[in-house]
Amino acid sequence: MNLRLLRVCLLFFLICNINFSQINMDLDIIRGIKKPDLVGDTILLESRTHKAFEKMANEAKKDGFKLKIVSAYRGYDRQKQIWNNKYNKFTKTHSLEPVKAIEEIIRYSTIPGTSRHHWGTDIDIIDGNFPDEKDALISSKFEEGGVFYGIKQWLDLNSKKFGFYLTYNNNPKRMGFDYEPWHYSYAPISKKILNKLIESGLKQIIQKENINGAEYFNDEFLTKYINQNILDINPDLK
Numbered sequence: 225m226n227l228r229l230l231r232v233c234l235l236f237f238l239i240c241n242i243n244f245s246q247i248n249m250d251l252d253i254i255r256g257i258k259k260p261d262l263v264g265d266t267i268l269l270e271s272r273t274h275k276a277f278e279k280m281a282n283e284a285k286k287d288g289f290k291l292k293i294v295s296a297y298r299g300y301d302r303q304k305q306i307w308n309n310k311y312n313k314f315t316k317t318h319s320l321e322p323v324k325a326i327e328e329i330i331r332y333s334t335i336p337g338t339s340r341h342h343w344g345t346d347i348d349i350i351d352g353n354f355p356d357e358k359d360a361l362i363s364s365k366f367e368e369g370g371v372f373y374g375i376k377q378w379l380d381l382n383s384k385k386f387g388f389y390l391t392y393n394n395n396p397k398r399m400g401f402d403y404e405p406w407h408y409s410y411a412p413i414s415k416k417i418l419n420k421l422i423e424s425g426l427k428q429i430i431q432k433e434n435i436n437g438a439e440y441f442n443d444e445f446l447t448k449y450i451n452q453n454i455l456d457i458n459p460d461l462k
């Protein structure tokens with residue numbers, strides 16, 4: 225092999241590797257089935273998200289806030305458990321019709337395989353200065369008079385500097401998931417993952433999920449779910 229050809233091959237190899245190492249686009253990873261490379265012990269995060277979060281937490285500490293992650297990476301099986309439990313609760317205990325039960329679930333919870341928590345880039349944050357706060361993830365607690373109002377104000381002002389954006393903001397025109405003042409996403413990575421997920425033929429994938437109520441996922445429902453729950457998010461994350 226001549227030297228020039230060798231150089232071209234080497235360059236090609238390097239470019240390919242840079243692209244692959246920038247973000248792992250394996251669909252099974254994006255859907256939570258295969259575990260990505262994660263950092264942490266109980267709270268697991270994608271490595272660049274982890275680094276950015278550490279920086280943000282250090283900065284918050286200087287202002288007296290203790291950024292505490294209550295939920296980060298979550299795999300497909302855990303999401304399936306959450307889904308099936310809620311489906312059973314709504315259809316059995318609350319006697320809702322299946323379609324109504326599904327509507328109720330997707331106010332806050334995703335269909336397994338479509339959760340942003342599968343990516344390791346999305347986190348639910350509270351103020352660790354209030355460790356005894358039970359049922360912390362309630363919107364009113366992040367509003368004026370609530371225990372997490374201070375940290376919410378700090379995050380409104382500072383999180384973007386570190387790449388974190390509120391995913392399900394309080395824009396009254398936004399459809400899909402309800403307002404979640406605690407759920408932040410690390411934009412530099414999660415934007416790329418969202419694009420890959422959308423390109424993957426999501427509708428066909430969801431239709432085949434083996435979860436409770438999946439027989440009610442008709443075409444109309446799936447189009448609405450993708451357009452509203454997956455895509456109608458903070459525009460800074462698209």
Ligand SMILES: [Zn+2]
Binds near residue numbers: 295341348
């Ligand atoms: Zn969340």
